[in-house]
Amino acid sequence: MVNREFKDRLYGHLATVGQALANGHRLELIDLLAQGERTVDELAGEARLSVANASQHLQVLHRAHLVSRRRDGVQVRYRLADPSVMRLWVRLRDLAAERVPDVAQVVAEEFELSDELDAVEHVEIERQLSAGNMLLLDVRPRQEYLAGHVAGSISMPLEELEGRLAELPREREIVAYCRGPYCSFANEAVRRLRAAGFRARRMALGYPEWTLAARPVRTGAA
Amino acid sequence: MVNREFKDRLYGHLATVGQALANGHRLELIDLLAQGERTVDELAGEARLSVANASQHLQVLHRAHLVSRRRDGVQVRYRLADPSVMRLWVRLRDLAAERVPDVAQVVAEEFELSDELDAVEHVEIERQLSAGNMLLLDVRPRQEYLAGHVAGSISMPLEELEGRLAELPREREIVAYCRGPYCSFANEAVRRLRAAGFRARRMALGYPEWTLAARPVRTGAA
DNA sequence: AGACTATTCAAATGGTCAATAGAGAGTTTA
DNA sequence: TAAACTCTCTATTGACCATTTGAATAGTCT
Numbered sequence: 001m002v003n004r005e006f007k008d009r010l011y012g013h014l015a016t017v018g019q020a021l022a023n024g025h026r027l028e029l030i031d032l033l034a035q036g037e038r039t040v041d042e043l044a045g046e047a048r049l050s051v052a053n054a055s056q057h058l059q060v061l062h063r064a065h066l067v068s069r070r071r072d073g074v075q076v077r078y079r080l081a082d083p084s085v086m087r088l089w090v091r092l093r094d095l096a097a098e099r100v101p102d103v104a105q106v107v108a109e110e111f112e113l114s115d116e117l118d119a120v121e122h123v124e125i126e127r128q129l130s131a132g133n134m135l136l137l138d139v140r141p142r143q144e145y146l147a148g149h150v151a152g153s154i155s156m157p158l159e160e161l162e163g164r165l166a167e168l169p170r171e172r173e174i175v176a177y178c179r180g181p182y183c184s185f186a187n188e189a190v191r192r193l194r195a196a197g198f199r200a201r202r203m204a205l206g207y208p209e210w211t212l213a214a215r216p217v218r219t220g221a222a
Numbered sequence: 223m224v225n226r227e228f229k230d231r232l233y234g235h236l237a238t239v240g241q242a243l244a245n246g247h248r249l250e251l252i253d254l255l256a257q258g259e260r261t262v263d264e265l266a267g268e269a270r271l272s273v274a275n276a277s278q279h280l281q282v283l284h285r286a287h288l289v290s291r292r293r294d295g296v297q298v299r300y301r302l303a304d305p306s307v308m309r310l311w312v313r314l315r316d317l318a319a320e321r322v323p324d325v326a327q328v329v330a331e332e333f334e335l336s337d338e339l340d341a342v343e344h345v346e347i348e349r350q351l352s353a354g355n356m357l358l359l360d361v362r363p364r365q366e367y368l369a370g371h372v373a374g375s376i377s378m379p380l381e382e383l384e385g386r387l388a389e390l391p392r393e394r395e396i397v398a399y400c401r402g403p404y405c406s407f408a409n410e411a412v413r414r415l416r417a418a419g420f421r422a423r424r425m426a427l428g429y430p431e432w433t434l435a436a437r438p439v440r441t442g443a444a
Numbered sequence: 445a446g447a448c449t450a451t452t453c454a455a456a457t458g459g460t461c462a463a464t465a466g467a468g469a470g471t472t473t474a
Numbered sequence: 475t476a477a478a479c480t481c482t483c484t485a486t487t488g489a490c491c492a493t494t495t496g497a498a499t500a501g502t503c504t
Contacts, residue, residue: 003406009328010329011249011250013318014249015244016318016322016324017317017322022240022243023460024233024236026240027236028229028233039481039482040483052464052465052484055483056461056483056484065322066321071469073481074482076482081321088310092239095239096238096239098306099288099307106228109228184228241492247493261450272496274452274495274497275495277450278494281451293450295503
């Protein structure tokens with residue numbers, strides 16, 4: 001076969017992208033970067049990695065052209081190289097959730113109560129939000145809200161929630177969202193809101209999926 | 223963080239899917255299986271692997287739930303577990319082609335003439351085909367044609383092409399398709415057809431992409 | 445039983461990962 | 475300007491994992 005060498009080189013180069021996806025810590029870093037730009041230090045802290053270790057994983061992602069970086073003073077800020085990277089990651093994640101029993105089981109154990117949280121779909125959120133029937137709460141850390149959030153949402157990180165209950169309406173339904181379907185911030189927020197007597201549900205997916213669906217977003221403070 | 227253990231397990235299980243994609247030979251096997259069901263022996267032959275080695279790679283893909291298999295007499299036939307696997311593979315391939323310079327370069331070297339082959343898009347093919355202005359040629363091995371082909375296409379494997387030129391029309395344009403954008407069967411067919419005086423072009427993508435676009439397909443002989 | 449196909453095993457090789465120490469690069473302080 | 479400091483990257487090490495090969499084993503059909 002004359003083009004055996006071509007195939008070997010082609011599939012070999014394609015495999016560098018696959019290799020970048022072949023480690024759990026790197027997938028977690030991609031998931032974090034799907035929320036927005038981060039420094040090495042922040043990523044290491046969130047993923048419970050040493051800075052040196054996080055840096056090495058980020059080099060692998062960078063060599064596979066999945067992330068880009070820029071120096072900002074003494075820090076280096078990483079981001080996903082392209083929206084298509086987020087699409088690839090979401091597809092991998094969703095395929096695994098659907099087809100790999102281990103993934104489905106781990107998720108089911110952690111989210112056993114999520115049915116009771118009445119996850120709300122994107123379409124309904126846009127409808128109720130524009131009708132003024134709903135308050136949308138971004139319960140991620142503030143930094144992520146500033147980097148980008150659903151248009152019309154209010155930032156209320158989980159740590160602040162208990163102290164700011166007085167700001168919330170009792171006549172409107174409250175919907176909380178966070179980083180994605182497997183992030184527990186929104187679940188926890190809904191639990192606490194219901195315990196305090198509010199009508200609350202969680203958004204089915206998270207902020208990255210909202211952006212992928214090309215729905216309206218804002219950056220900076222509300 | 224209370225759910226650190228959950229995250230480690232979740233991302234760890236997700237990484238098994240990534241690991242399955244982390245080897246060039248396995249990506250080639252997935253690409254072959256995108257054409258249809260294959261035995262271990264056939265896959266090993268096409269990918270230039272020993273049967274034992276191919277079998278081991280297929281075990282990895284099977285453990286990641288990307289392929290399924292069935293015993294057929296003395297043979298075992300593998301197939302992609304789900305259309306979503308093909309979508310994941312296509313997305314990985316296209317992302318790499320777009321973002322990884324090594325991939326782009328290897329493809330450019332091999333397909334330097336492809337601009338001259340006037341690749342035809344799906345939409346135009348459906349239009350011209352139903353109008354009777356076009357003959358669509360499936361130049362993959364016959365077995366792949368039988369496993370599934372574009373509705374209205376004719377099977378003419380590359381080896382048979384020279385001997386069957388008399389069957390082909392000179393008043394209609396001929397479009398050849400094969401396994402995908404990086405498969406060279408169609409390029410080669412177009413070259414030979416033009417050399418014999420026919421009007422010929424290649425389809426931009428291949429059979430797997432046609433099925434993913436939910437366009438009409440047939441199985442078995444024409 | 446014999447032929448054929450696929451899987452498993454064992455061994456050799458080469459690669460990946462995490463941890464540590466230390467080197468660069470950029471900023472602030474003395 | 476130099477020194478101290480912060481953040482990030484690199485080099486090295488040892489443990490572990492991935493890949494390939496050839497031989498042995500298991501399963502199926504005739």
